[in-house]
Amino acid sequence: MARDPRLFDASASLAERVTAAFSKDGPLAQAFPGFRPRGGQLGFALALAETLQKEGTLVAEAGTGTGKTFAYLTPALLSGLTVIISTGGKPLQDQLYKKDVPMLSRALGVHPKTAVLKGRANYVCLERLMHVAEDGVPLPERNSHAKLRKIVRFAQITKTGDRSELAEVPENDPLWPMVTSTRENCLGPDRCPHYGECFVKRARDEAQSAQIVIVNHHLYLSSVALKRENQGMDGMLPTADLTVFDEAHQLPAVATAFFGTRFSTYQVEDIAHEAEALGKSYAADGADWTKICGAVRKAVDELKLSCYAVGLTEGDRKAVETIERFGELAGPMATLLKAFAKLGDALKTNAGRRDEIDVLRAYHAEVLDEMDNWKHVATATKPPTASADTEAANAEIPASSPAVADLMTAAPSNAPQPTDKDREIAERLVKKNTPKGPAVRWVEVMKSGIRFNLTPLSFAGEFREMRKAEGGSWLFTSATLSTGGKAGAANTAADFGHYLREVGLSPEECRAEQWPSPFNYWEQGVFYLPDLPPPERNTIEHVERVVEAAWPLIVAAGGKTFFLCTSIAGMERAADLLEDKIKTNGLDYPLLVQNEMPRNALIEEFRRRGNAVLVGSMSFWEGVDVRGDALSLVVIDKIPFTPPDDPVTNARCEAIRASGKHPFFVHSVPEAVISLKQGAGRLIRSETDRGVFMLGDSRVLTKGYGKTVLASLPDFYKTRQLGKVLTFFADPERFREDLYC
Template identity: 45%
Template sequence: MSDLLPLPDGEAPAIPGKHDDEIERLFGAGGPLGPAVGGFRPRKSQTEMAKAIAAAIDSQQTLIAEAGTGTGKTFAYLVPALLWGGKTIISTGTKNLQDQLFLRDIPTVRAALQAPVSVALLKGRGNYLCHYHLERTLQNGRMTSREDVGYLREISRFLKMTSTGDKAELARVPETAPVWNLVTSTRENCVGAECQYYQDCFVMKARREAQQADVVVVNHHLFFADVALKDTGVAELLPSANTIVFDEAHQLPDTATLFFGDTFSTSQVLELCRDVLAEGLAHARDGADWGKTVSVVEKAARDLRLTFPQDVVRLSLPQIAPSSDFFPALDTLREQLAGMLAVLEKQAERAETLEQCHVRGHELQQKLDNWKFDPKAKVAPGEEAVYWVEAYTSSLQLHKTPLSIAPIFNSQREGVPRSWIFTSATLAVKNDFKHFSEQMGLTGEVARTWPSPFNYEQQGILYVPQGLPDPNSLGYTDAVLDAALPVIEAAGGRTFLLCTTLRAVKRAAERLRDEFEKRGLKFPLFVQGDRGRTELLDQFRKAGNGVLIGSQSFWEGVDVRGEALSLVIIDKLPFAPPDDPVLAARIEVMERQGMNGFMHHTLPEAIINLKQGAGRLIRDEGDRGVLMLCDPRVISKPYGRRIWQSLPPFKRTREAAEVIAFFQP
C-alpha cells in the first residue's frame, strides 16, 4: 500500500474512486501503457498515485502529491488528466521540461490511451520571433558583432520555414545570444493589434491554439507572470480550466515570489532610451533633440548602478547607509526620466510607437515612485513587503517582494471550483508537508506521499567523510577535494560534484584540472559556465567517465541514467545565503511570532534542496552509486538527524575504505 501520511485536520484516507478499476487496467501488466513505453513495468506507487489524482479531479479537490524518484509521476498525472481532466493546464519547472512533455511524454500517453485530446504549448512572448522587430532590426542594421550578423541571417531564414516561431527550434542560434532581444517583443514594446503583422503573429497564434486545446503545457514563470501581469495568455485560459497540474511544484514558492513582487531595473530604462531614440528620429525628428533627451536619462541610470562599486550586491533598503550616493542618484534618475516623459507626451500623438514609449516610461516612473519604504506606515496583514536592491555587473534592480505569497495565491485559487494538483519528488521534510503547504497557503489540503520503487539499501551508499573542517573555514573546498579525489579515482570519474557557490565551482575546477594532470587521470572535466547546460550534459553522458562540476542549476531537473553517473558529491548543506534580504525579513517576522526561523524555514528549505541534489544519483532500478555528503554538520549538529531521515534510505558509512571497495569490480 502507498505510504499514507497522517492527513491534515484528521481527514479520513481517500475512499476508493470510481476510476480505480480502469486505472488498474491501464497501468497493469497487460495494459496499453506497456507496449507504448519501452521497459514499462507496473509499479504499485504509480498506480496508487494515479488513483488519488483521478479522485481529486473527480471531486474538484486539491492534492499535494509527493512521488519518490522512479515512481513515474509524469504518467501518474497524465493518464487521469488526459482521460478525465477536462480543460487541463500543466505547468512545469523549466522550458526544457515543457518541451519534453509536449514533444515526448504527452504524445506517448495520448497514443497509448488513444485519447482524442488536442494539446498546445505556450511559452512567454520572449520565446517567439517577432516579425515587426526582426524587420526593424534588419533595417536599422545596428549589429555590434560579426557573430550577430550571422545569427540574424539564420533567424531571417528560420522565419520563412517555421510555423511556430519558437526560438527553441533554431538550434544554430544559442538561446542566450543577445540578438534575440532585438527580434522578439516584450509586453512593453509590442505594437498589438495596430501591428501590420498582427494576423501572422506567432505569440497570438500560440495563444489562439492554447485557447482551443484540451491540454495546454506552460511553465511556472509563465503561469505566475500571467497571474501578476495578465500578459501571457494564461489569464484567458484560467477561467475555463477544470484541472491545473503543477509538476516540479517545489519550485513554486520561489517563482511566485518573483512575480508577485515588483522590479524596476536600470536595464529597462536603457532599453526604453534605445527605443525612444529610434522612434523619435523615425517619426518626430524635428520634435526634440532626441540624442540629448535620451543621453541624460542613460547617464542617470548608469550613475545609479555605479553607486555600488562591487560586482554583485544584495542589500535591503534599511541596510543602505543614509549617506550613500545611492539616494541622490535615485532622485536624479527620477527627475531625468520625468524630463524625457514630458518630451514624449508632446510628441506621442505623432506615431503609435511613440505613444507606446510614453506608456512604458510612465509605468517605469510609477514603479520607481512605489519603491519607497516607510517604516512608520501601517501595512495590512498579508501585504507586508521587503524593499531591496540587487546589483549585477551592468544593471541595478530595485525589488519590492511580498513577505508571503500565500494570501495572493489563495485569492487566485478562489472562485470557480476546479482541481489543483501539486506534485514533485521533494515536497516533504521527513514526511511532513507543513513547510510547503504554509508557503503556498494550502494548509488543510490533502497531502500524500508514495515511496520510490528503488532498493536504495542495495543500490547505493551514503558516505559522510570523517575529519572535515567547519564548512565556513578558509580551506574548506580544498579539504572536500582532498577527501573526494580517492573516491573519484575509484569510481573511474563518472562524478557530479555539486557545489553551493560559484566560487567553490571555480576553485574545484582549477584544483581538479591540476590533480588529474599530476596523477595521469584521463577524466574529462565539464564545468558549469563553460558551455550551456544541455550541451555539458550531453557531453558528460557521451564521455562515460567524465567529472561535472556545477552549482544550483545542476541540483535538479537533470537525468543521467546508467553508469555514466555513479558518484554524486555534495560539498555543503545548501543553506540559503544569510545575506538574502527576503529570507532575513521572513525570519524576522517568524521570530516575532515566537517561532524559530532556522528550524521553521531555513532548515526545511535546505532539506528540500538537498533531496533534489541527492536525487541525481539513482535514476533507474539498475543504477548503483555513492552519495558523498561532505558537510560534517550532518553528524555534529542536533538538526543533522532530521536531514538524515529525509534522505533516501541508503546504506550509510563514514569509512573511505568501504566506499572504495563498493567501486571494485
C-alpha cells in the same frame, strides 16, 4: 490500437477506469514494452482520480522512477476535463507536449486537443525578423547572415514559430534576441503589420481552445493575474477543471519573483538610450532629446555614485534597513524621478509619430511605476521597517498610477468583449502591482548597475486568492516537497508543513502524500560521509578539504563526477584544485566548469565524454538527468543553507521570529533539506544506475537537525569508511554480498 472498452465504461467510476488502464493486461502494458504495474504509480493516479471527484487539492511527492507523469496524466486524460499543466521550464514542457501526452493519449485511445504555450521570447517575431533581414541591421557574428537566412526560411514554413524546432541555430545564439520579441518591444495588435500571422498570438489562441494546455509557472501566474486585474477579461489560458503544477518545488521561487517588483539603473539607461535614438531619427523637432536623455543619464550616474558613497559595493544584496546612510539617497532618487518623468512627457508629446516611440512610452510608464514604489526614498529621513515600508508604499500609490492611467485612456473602456489590444495592454499592466502584505525592500549592486527590489515575504495569501477565484481541482507534484521521512520507512513520516505554508494551503484543505521511488537505493548507492571538521564560515578552506576527501573517489569512479558547491567562490576554488590534480596525476578526465558554456551544452558534453568531472553551483542541483555510467559520483560540499546575509531570507526569518516561531527550524532547515534532496537526486536516475553520494558536512551527525536531513535522503547504504566506497567501485559483486552478511 483498439480502444479498451473498460476505459470508457460509463457505469464505471474514474478510479475503476484508471485501475484498468494500469492493469497487467491494460492499454499501457500493451502499448509500452517493459511496462509493469507499480504500486506507487497506481496509488498516485487513484489519489488524483479521487481528488478530481471531490474538486480537491492533492500534494504529491513522487520519488524518482515512480512514473509520476503517467500517474497524473492518465486520470487527467480519462476524465475528459480541461487541464492546465504548469512546469518549471521548457525541457519538461517539450517532453510533455512532444512525447508524454501524445504517446499516452494514443495508448488510452483519447484525442484531446493539446497546446503548449511558452514565454514570448521562444517564438520568432515576424516584425523584428523582417526589420533585421530587410533593413541591413548589423549582425553580431560573421556567420550570422547564414543563420538569419535559416530563420527566415524557418519562419516561412513553421506552423508554430517555436525556435526550439530550429536546431541549426543554437538556443543561446546572439541572433535570437534580435528576432524575437519582449513585452516591451512588441508592437501589439494595433500597430503590428504582422499581427494576423503573429506566432505569439497564434500560440495563445491555440491555448485558449485546447483541452490540455502546457505552460510554465511564470506564464501561468501572469495569465491568472491578468484575469484578476481585468474582471471579465480572459487571460491567456482557458478556465481549467484541473490545474497541475509539475516540478512544484520550483513554484515558491517563481512566485516570489513574480509577486515582487523591481527596477534597475540599467533599465533606465536603456530607455534613455533608445529614446534618444528614436527621438532624433523620427521626432527630431518634437523635443530636445539630447538634453532630456542626458539629464536622465546624469541622474543615474549621480544615484550610482551616491550608492557607492553610502558604502554599497559590487556584489552587495542589502535590505534598506541595513544600509546605515540610506537616507542620503533621497536627493539623487528625487532628481532621477524628475528627469525620468520629463522623458515620459517628451514621449507623450510625440505619441503617434512612430510605433516604436509608442511602444517605448508604454515601457517607460511601467518602469516609472516601479520607480514610483521608491518615491518615499526621496523624502525619508530614516530607513523604514519592512512592513511599515510596504504600507507606506501602498499608501503612496494610487489605484492606477498616473503614468499607466494615462496610457489606459486610449483603451476602449466600455467594450463588451475584450479585444486583443485590451489583452496586450492588460499584459503590460500585470506587473505594475506592488506586493500585497509585508515585503522587504532591498538593493542589489551588480556590474551592470543597481537594482531596487520590493519582494513579498510570502505569496501564500495572493496565491490562495488566485486558487479560490480559479476553482477546480489542484495537483502539486515533485520528487521533493517534504522533509523528514520516506514512505514505507519505519519511524519516519514525511512533513509537508513547510511547502504547504509556502503555497498557502492548510493541511485540512488538501491531501498530502508521498509515493516512494521503486529503486533499491540500498544496493544501488552509497552515502559517504567523510571525517571532516564541520564547515566554518570560511567556505574556501572547507571546499579544499572536501576536494581532498573526494579525490580518491573521483579516481575510483574514473571521473564521472558532479562536484556541486553551495557558493560560486567555492565552485571556482574546487575547479582550480581539481584541474591541478587531474594534470598532476596525468589523468584524462575532461574538467567541465559552470559558465564555460551554456548549462545544457555542458550537460550534453558531460554525457558525451563519459568520464568527465563537472564542477557547478546551485544551478546544477536540479533538472539534470544523466542516466547510466557517465555519472557515478555526486559530491556536495555542505548542507545548502541560504547564506545568512540574504536580505529576503533574513526578512522572512524576522517575520517568523515575530510570530513566536523559530525561523531556523521552520524555514531554513526545510529549505536546505529540499534543496539537498534535489542535489542527491541527480545520482540514481534508473533501476540500473549505481553510484556514490558524498556529503562534506559532518553536521548531519552533530546537530539536532541532522536527523531530519538524514531521514530525507534516499535510503543509501551509509558509511564513513573510504575502503567501503572504494570496494563499491572496484568490486560491485563483493560489495553487494557484504551488504547482506
